[in-house]
Amino acid sequence: MHKDPSYYIQGVMDNNRLMLARTITLVESSLSSHQEIARHVINELLPYTGKAVRLGITGVPGAGKSTFIESFGTMLTDLGHRVAVLAIDPSSTRSGGSILGDKTRMEKLAVDNMAFIRPSPSGGSLGGVAKKTRETMLVCEAAGFDVIIVETVGVGQSETTVASMVDFFLVLQISGAGDELQGIKKGVLEVADAIVVNKADGDNVNRAKLAKRQYETALHLVTPSSPNWMPPVMTCSALEQIGLKEIWDTVNSHKGIMTATGELDTKRQEQAMSWMWFLVNEGLERWFYQHPEIKKLLPDIKQNVEQGKIAPTRAAEDLVSILGKDLLL
Numbered sequence: 001m002h003k004d005p006s007y008y009i010q011g012v013m014d015n016n017r018l019m020l021a022r023t024i025t026l027v028e029s030s031l032s033s034h035q036e037i038a039r040h041v042i043n044e045l046l047p048y049t050g051k052a053v054r055l056g057i058t059g060v061p062g063a064g065k066s067t068f069i070e071s072f073g074t075m076l077t078d079l080g081h082r083v084a085v086l087a088i089d090p091s092s093t094r095s096g097g098s099i100l101g102d103k104t105r106m107e108k109l110a111v112d113n114m115a116f117i118r119p120s121p122s123g124g125s126l127g128g129v130a131k132k133t134r135e136t137m138l139v140c141e142a143a144g145f146d147v148i149i150v151e152t153v154g155v156g157q158s159e160t161t162v163a164s165m166v167d168f169f170l171v172l173q174i175s176g177a178g179d180e181l182q183g184i185k186k187g188v189l190e191v192a193d194a195i196v197v198n199k200a201d202g203d204n205v206n207r208a209k210l211a212k213r214q215y216e217t218a219l220h221l222v223t224p225s226s227p228n229w230m231p232p233v234m235t236c237s238a239l240e241q242i243g244l245k246e247i248w249d250t251v252n253s254h255k256g257i258m259t260a261t262g263e264l265d266t267k268r269q270e271q272a273m274s275w276m277w278f279l280v281n282e283g284l285e286r287w288f289y290q291h292p293e294i295k296k297l298l299p300d301i302k303q304n305v306e307q308g309k310i311a312p313t314r315a316a317e318d319l320v321s322i323l324g325k326d327l328l329l
Helices: 005-013 017-028 032-048 065-078 096-104 126-142 157-163 186-191 202-219 244-260 263-290 292-306 312-328
Strands: 053-059 083-088 115-119 147-152 168-173 194-197 233-235
Touching: 005 017, 005 032, 005 126, 017 032, 017 115, 017 126, 032 126, 053 065, 053 157, 053 244, 065 083, 065 115, 065 147, 065 244, 083 126, 083 157, 115 126, 126 147, 147 157, 157 168, 157 186, 168 186, 168 244, 194 202, 194 244, 202 233, 233 244, 244 263, 263 292, 263 312, 292 312
Parallel strands: 053 147, 053 168, 083 115, 083 147, 168 194, 194 233
Antiparallel strands: none
């Protein structure tokens, strides 16, 4: 790994795809020496970020996310946009297989010179995924990509994690799978900026229209995340490339309204502050567990709590006071 930050900064600014990949690998590294270089690189690239449309996409299994992202991404590159796709899977570990999987399920987009596909590392930590994905997003923006698509492959908290780092959050659904609303959680509805019923083609068109009405009813029961935007429900066929332009028009309409009202700037500021505090908490936690005295005492304290010999409140106070002594020195 190169030790000079300017090596990465210049490579990214020159839109060198190999250097972009190397810089992201640097950002993803957990080695402290690499992290130090990565922090410098991100800070220097920061003035060249923020101009892209940040789009989060989630969906139930079988909703056709890969086909949708490939068709949607290809449409965007045909329109002259440069598209970066960052795929998150909190349940998997980073491996050559996962990279191969992401590339092969988006074959056309993977060989498009105007597109860049990158799976995010997992390590089983949603927080870790969020941190690396946010930084990777900034690197891609500095490299000139004007549409960043963050795809969550996981379930549960991963949706709200992705929603906390993008401008527009799209929830992809399908029809004809029984009770349509069973496959969508209230928490996801609360952060959705649009719901799209995919696979509205062939003999599935009427079912897609029925599902659309059900989701519209469900959205009326949820308080929108923005006072200036009511999330629409749309239908599309990624396979037949029907309805994709309307979705992009909706994303742009949302951006126009959010920009005009100042809500986009506010949202990004809040996201940046949230990211900062996340990193502060992560740093404090790391400091806590690496403290030599805590490492020495922790096994006995844990055992005493488990056996009921000491109250959890007292144990926590004793452990935190060890850090307090260091701060007083």
